[in-house]
Amino acid sequence: MNGLNVNDLVNLTNTGALKTHLSARAWLTACANADDLEHYRWQLWFQPLDQTPVMVVETNNQPGFTFNGDHQLVYTTVNTQTKHTRLHFYDVKNYETSKTVLLKDHQLKVLEKLAGGQFLLGGRTQRPDKEPNKPWHELKEVPYWSNEEGLVDQTRRHLWVFNSATEQLNDLLPQDFDCSNYWYQDGQLFLCGVSYKNSRPFKDGLYKYDFVNQELQELVRPNQYRVDTIALLKDQLFVLASNCKIYGMGENPNFYRYSGHTLHLVAKWDHNVGNIVVNDMTVVGGHSSTVSDGKLYFVSTVIDHTEVYSFDGQHINLTFKWPGAVNSLASENQRLVFTATTADQPQQVYQYDGSDLRQVTKYNRFLQKRSVATMHEFEYYDSTNRQCHGWVLYPVNYQSGKKYPAVLEVHGGPRATYGTSFFHEMQVLANAGYFVLFTNLHGSEGQGDEYADLRGRYGQVDYADLMAFTDAVLKQYVDIDPTKVGITGGSYGGYMTNWVIGHTNRFKAAVSQRSIATWVSMMISDIGPEFVTDQLAASLDQENGMQTYWQHSPLSYVHNVQTPTLFLHSDHDFRCPIPEGYQMFQSMKLQGVPTKLVVFHGANHDLSRDGRPDQRMKRLTEMVAWFNKYLK
Structure with missing residues (x-):
């Protein structure tokens, strides 16, 4: 039997970006497009509780998506030529698109459903002096470029709110603020970032967005910690972060409780957050932590594989070990849902309820005809x-x-x-x-x-x-x-x-x-x-x-x-x-x-x-x- 060759790249399916809502889940897959090898075929999948997954859309660019109640998905697609974004409201009960909205001059992804028919979107702002077709450009800041995004001089990563009733799009953040990460839990929005001119500080601050007064509230000022994730547990804010003072910028985080603009050490931890077991099947990413039943569940890399742990505000406990790499984690109905690789196959979707582990998807069946x-x-x-x-x-x-x-x-x-x-x-x-x-x-x-x-x-x-x-x-x-x-x-x-x-x-x-x-x-x-x-x-x-x-x-x-x-x-x-x-x-x-x-x-x-x-x-x-x- 033959093994895998170079051309098998077009047969390999990448899976990730899991999201859940009550008893439903959705995820993305990406596979090289055999008819157009400049692109991947991105597919958005929806699965009601324990039913057969259904493909919602296929596109050449990675869509953003989120749930909108029990029977609707909202996803975004970007036209890379016109630089416009389109919001699609998809009825998962009738399997049809009910409405689309064009957002001109923005390249954004929908991230979360907020209260009152609003949605959180993310993307980059435009350069204030952007003039097309000029045979030069000026650089005034560090960083002036980003590996994944190209030229980023004088731009910032921002968050926007889209109101589905008025179809208005509003920028949440100050002009000079750069947002590196966000968490939305229990109707509250937390984010990491920093305001700067000329040179970006290395450590972000931690903020909470006040929707009533439409302003940022600084919780932890910049240049103190690298924040990896946060969680609201029993109305208390916990932060997994490192001050990077002993082992430098890569130092592993510890668990802290936030109070009075200060992080108070709760538990030490000597591993990272997320999967860092390397492979070349990472076209689709995903979140490495989720909050469920008053606990933070998170992925950590241990020696040569990943393990999922829980933190209840006081103690860290092992939930399960995975003989491979978990790259996307979500929770539903007292179950964990995740995508993961093993030694002999790329990502599949799995679910775990504490006693039973079950594989949900069966992508990459062609490997049965290959010698792996x-x-x-x-x-x-x-x-x-x-x-x-x-x-x-x-x-x-x-x-x-x-x-x-x-x-x-x-x-x-x-x-x-x-x-x-x-x-x-x-x-x-x-x-x-x-x-x-x-x-x-x-x-x-x-x-x-x-x-x-x-x-x-x-x-x-x-x-x-x-x-x-x-x-x-x-x-x-x-x-x-x-x-x-x-x-x-x-x-x-x-x-x-x-x-x-x-x-x-x-x-x-x-x-x-x-x-x-x-x-x-x-x-x-x-x-x-x-x-x-x-x-x-x-x-x-x-x-x-x-x-x-x-x-x-x-x-x-x-x-x-x-x-x-x-x-x-x-x-x-x-x-x-x-x-x-x-x-x-x-x-x-x-x-x-x-x-x-x-x-x-x-x-x-x-x-x-x-x-x-x-x-x-x-x-x-x-x-x-x-x-x-x-x-x-």
Whole structure:
């Protein structure tokens, strides 16, 4: 039986964005459009209690949606050419659209149903001096761009209220206020954000919106905490947040009770909120927490999988463990509903009532006709002599005693983690005849702040871990040809790929994706001023700041590189901007080292996860061809 190939991307269905109302639920799916590989087919699904799901609409752009009572869904679609938004009122009882409303000059998504026939919408404001068709633009602020959104200079993320009776749209927020997150519970709207000019502060404030007086009430002033989620429990406000004082910007949150403009510690927690088990099936997102029956239920990443916990205002209790990645969570009628991946299949919708776990959907049935490579876990000791585990995928149709090439994968982050989650890229490599190797190094999420703290140690303990893992794999899996091992990774994984080829020649081919060449030029990243300074534990205005940045930069070791390396980079990647790829490629080219750079036009940092289907397929095709050329 054949395994998965590049073209199977058009068969894979992504699922998420779950929402519930009483006994009904709705969600989104996205699948590459085989007839138009520039787009996905987005589908909005509705399911009454324990009945067969029904597709509401199919569109080329991701719709926003919310429930409007028991028998109606409201969803938004955006025309990317006219820049207009249309609200659709869909009768789920009669399966027909009852009304549409055009919102001109706005690109918004409906988020929530409010009281009195009103709806909450979100999106970006327009630049105040926007003049079309000018062959230039001016930059006046930091950040001036955002990886997912492009140019954001002098714009803000705002919330609007749409009144369905008057069809009026009103902006809720002050002109300079930028909203990063919101929560609507029990008729109350809370949000994180900050007002700024010129340069955006790194930590937001926490606010409550007063609908009566139509103003923001500041609860916690900016620059104190990173807020991950909030919950109203028995009329008290609880906040899951971190002050980031010990382990930097990625520090895990603790539970606080809000009172008198102060957060009072209730319970400590040494894990994150949400799924950070990486895979390439994340076209559709979703909420990672929900409030039900006086408890906050939330997803947390633990070592290599996700677990769902509850918090009742005092205690944290495990609800269930999931052998994979939960990426969207909602609640209904004393049940939890969620979408999740497992090791052998992408997201499905599941429900859990405390005793019975049931799969609701049956997407991706085509996998029954494919040989899905199994994850083989094995234990080893890292560079600090700590017992760890990693995984190996065998080549499809593996024959014992035959020698095979292998590819070592390195995840991004670095505060991310590999785990038991379906990964199309790895399946493609296994089907192409490779062992696929991966593990979690120092810096990875899911094992506490101390393990994840890589600040000031980039290219040191993580590199030593990676070499220890590679040694252990080659010793245990004798059918891997040690002279034909390649390496690949993206973002932080791209940084490590660049770093590795500058420090060893043991890898005979490399594919460096959305990588980092120097920390100095990384300062122009959309998160650069905060992320780079935090992760290197140094700033450029310090006496030895430039020396520290250069010491940890792969470009400073490029003179050692002999490994044939393919660079994959997107020209709208503002997280690891494209100069990073150009610098490594040009330096190696001038040295005569075999290299190639493929630039994906209009794509951003998330190309491998939710980029255009044709570009994702081209990326995988180039990767397999490069490894085939130098490892086979």
